[in-house]
Amino acid sequence: MVAMYGSIILAPLLLSTVVHATVNVKVGMLHLSDCKEPPVLISKYSLLPAAQIAFETVAKRLERGVYKNFSMTHVSTDECCTRPVRSSGALASSMYHDDGVDAFLGPAVSPDMAAVADMAAYWNLPVLAGAATSTLLDDKTRFPTLTRACPGMGPMVQFMTAVLRHLGLTSCAILRGLPVDVYYRRDLPDAVFAGLERNGIIVVEVYADQFDTLDKALEKVASFSKVIFISASPVRDIMVHAHRLGLTRGSHVFLNWIPFEHSPWQTSSQFENNDAETVEALKALLMMRYHVPDTPVYHAFQRELKDRQLTLYGRELGSGENLFAAATYDAVLIYADVINEIVAEGGDVRDGRVVTKKMWDRTFQGVTGAVRISANGDRLGVCDLVLDMTDTKKGTFDVIGTFDEATGAIIVHEPIKCLGGKAPTG
Structure with missing residues (x-):
């Protein structure tokens, strides 16, 4: 009888623990290596530091309680652009099967992005872009889980x-x-x-x-x-x-x-x-x-980006301020905002289409200002x-x-x- 009551009492406690458990999401970063083309604006030398700053910002918000009940980790590769375009899909596949990623950030080059976004649609995983501006990626019937935080060609x-x-x-x-x-x-x-x-x-x-x-x-x-x-x-x-x-x-x-x-x-x-x-x-x-943007927040981010480049590579890379890097930062924070909302609602953060739809047709505040994502998943420029x-x-x-x-x-x-x-x- 004691055992019976023990099981009756324990069951609700276990259920409660599952509901309020911390959810971990893992982002796979597909950025560019140290090739001569494309230019440094969308190479790892700019986008990797920007993404690192973004993930650190997410961690700080979790520490302060701005975000709750989830954690975010990431894995990355330097191999994009050292192989043929379609190898980006192979790298994404490795991250999906071996690392168990829940979303992709990048790649920055549009043909590579198309390869990854095709596979992500099949896997039902969100894809985040801070670059990749080609009109090739406008077709969200083909790329239903792709969200771009940068202006496209349109x-x-x-x-x-x-x-x-x-x-x-x-x-x-x-x-x-x-x-x-x-x-x-x-x-x-x-x-x-x-x-x-x-x-x-x-x-x-x-x-x-x-x-x-x-x-x-x-x-x-x-x-x-x-x-x-x-x-x-x-x-x-x-x-x-x-x-x-x-x-x-x-x-x-x-x-x-x-x-x-x-x-x-x-x-x-x-x-x-x-x-x-x-x-x-x-x-x-x-x-x-x-x-x-000509705002203190934007310029502060650009200074931090330069400092991070000095730390990682020993020098600043690229001239002027990099809007692609800032958009990459914003893409990560948009994803984090939405994950925070879904966890609070008790939803499934691994349903890529649900996550994606929460990013579309709404406005977020980022270092690049008001990031207005259209009903088609692209930033309004x-x-x-x-x-x-x-x-x-x-x-x-x-x-x-x-x-x-x-x-x-x-x-x-x-x-x-x-x-x-x-x-x-x-």
Whole structure:
């Protein structure tokens, strides 16, 4: 009889212990190794330190009681990008079967991410991205557990379309060239211009390496459209050549996209110590970028990232501030917020689709500001239109307009002063 009562009394206690037990979630990090390409912006030298800071932040919140009743660990690999793209899926498989991960962070390169996200969908595991911006990953029917905390190509397509329509234009041309040439570095992905064409913008591409001189290439691209996207470097030299050809005096406008780094577009050496001719040439240049926060929290994170790079690698890597790294940090914290909610609700943190849906169609606060995740699992982007060199010696520019993907509207804070204060004629 004593044994019977003992079992009756003990059963509720065991049930209570199971309900309130700490849940551990394990994140598999698939970042990049020390290869030359892709650039350091999305290499392990930036993303690994950012992720480490994020996981430490989660641990501190657990210690303070901000998060409750779960713990978070992670495993990582350096092997991505040292093998063929599809090996990323093999590495993810190893983490899933051997390490028992509950979610993936990365990889940062879109084809690699597609391989991992395909398998994660089959395993029903969440995938978190602080990079991987390709339109290839927009299809959430194929990638139903992928959440991106960084802006994709979609916002930039809509932004460029809005700028062209603001100028009353329906066509543009792009000056490209070979990546190996100092003048002709490929910056704008093909997906951007494919998106422009879907929006009814006529796009013509001109490859500068197919001409004897830069001047001939500029004359050719200028014959196709009044708006010229420069997808080549150095921008300043190209603008000076365009100015000498008379293309900056009211007939054409030049656009340049500098997507993610903060300092290079603003204080790059190519825009410092300009002479009078260069200053005049640059008046016909509009610079476009994703919005970069100018807040104490964001700048503090970037300083901590640099300190961590010094600790891990003995030096800072990459110039300027890295929005990809900050978005990687935010991706981890978004996941932690949702896990905290699910544990509090008594839900299943290992149901990837449930976890993913809790991250979609809502706003989180991160080091990059308000992280608004769309109903399709991608961050809604904000873009800046940058113009007017306010300091010709330092090469600094003002932001004169913004585009918010959530509203689809471009807001110009002051008149566009390029081309003598008027839009291209004709």
